[in-house]
Amino acid sequence: MLYVFENIRPFNLKAVLDGGQAFRWKEENGRFVGIVKNRFLAVDYSENTLSVEINESSSSKEEDIRFIMDYFDLDRDYLTLEEELTKEYPELKKAIEDGSGNRILHQDPWETLISFIISANNSIPNIKKVIERLCEKYGSPIDYKGKTYYTFPSPDALSNLSEEEISCTRCGFRGKYIIKAAKMVQSGEVDLRKIEKLDTKDAVKELIKIPGVGVKVAGCILLFAYRKYDSFPVDVWIKRAVEEIYFDGCQKNIKEIIDFARKKFGERAGFVQQYLFYYFRGKSI
DNA sequence: TGCCAGGCCTTCC
C-alpha cells in the first residue's frame, strides 16, 4: 500500500532517519527502508512530497495514515519552527540551515529505551549493527516482497536471556543492562506508559532507575519517544557545540549545559539539540 | 598502538 503526503516541507530524510535518533533505517535505491513496530516501511521524499510504502497488514487505511503522520510528526509546521528559531537565535543560523528538514520522530518507548542503552559510549554505526543482530536473533520475522525483516524484540523475549546468550549481539558490557531493563518492564516494575504523564524532570528520575540509563539516555528517550521537547540530551557532540557557540570554547559540565539550554530554549530545546547534533557531528564525518 | 564513540556504574574521597 502506498501513501502520498503532499506539501510537506521541509523534510530531510537522511537527517531524520540517519541522524542518530532512529537506528533501524537503511538507504536502499535512493529511498529509506525500515521496520517500525510490526510494519515494513519504505520512504521517499522529493518535490515536497513524502511517499510511504507499507506492507499489507490488518490495519485500515485511516490507521495507516494516522500512524505515518504521528511517527513523522507531519502535523507540525517545521518551516515556521525553523524560521522562528533562526530569528530568535541567529547564532544557530548555520546549523539550522544545514539541517533544515530535520524532524523529531515519535518512536516506541520500549525500542527507544533499549536502543539508547546500547548507545552509551558507542558509535552510531556500531549501535545499528548491535540492534540489527538483536532483532534478527530475538525479533519476529516479517516477510515482504521476497525478503525477511525482523521486528524489535519484545520485553518478554529479552527478559529471560542470560548475559552469555545476549553477548552474541556484540553489545558488550551493556548486555546486563538490557536484560535487567527488559525484566523491569516485563514485570511492571517500570511502567513505560506512566512516563508519558510525568513532566520532564520527574520522567528523568523515573527512567534513571533503570540500569544503563543515565541523564543523557533518559533525555533521548523522552525526546524521541515521549515528545518531551524541553528535553536536551547532552552527549559529547552537544557538549562541544554548546561550549563553542555559547561559552567561547570553555569547558562546562553536563549539568551546567542542560540548565543553560533549558533556560535559553525552553519548550524548543529538543529541536535545537537535534539541529546542533546533526551539524556538529556532520562536520567531522 | 592509542583514541574515540549520542555514558553509565562503582569506588573513593
Added chain:
DNA sequence: GGAAGGCATGGC
C-alpha cells in the same frame, strides 16, 4: 556530592 577509572566493541 563530585572526581576518577573501568568498561566491550569496532573503526580509524
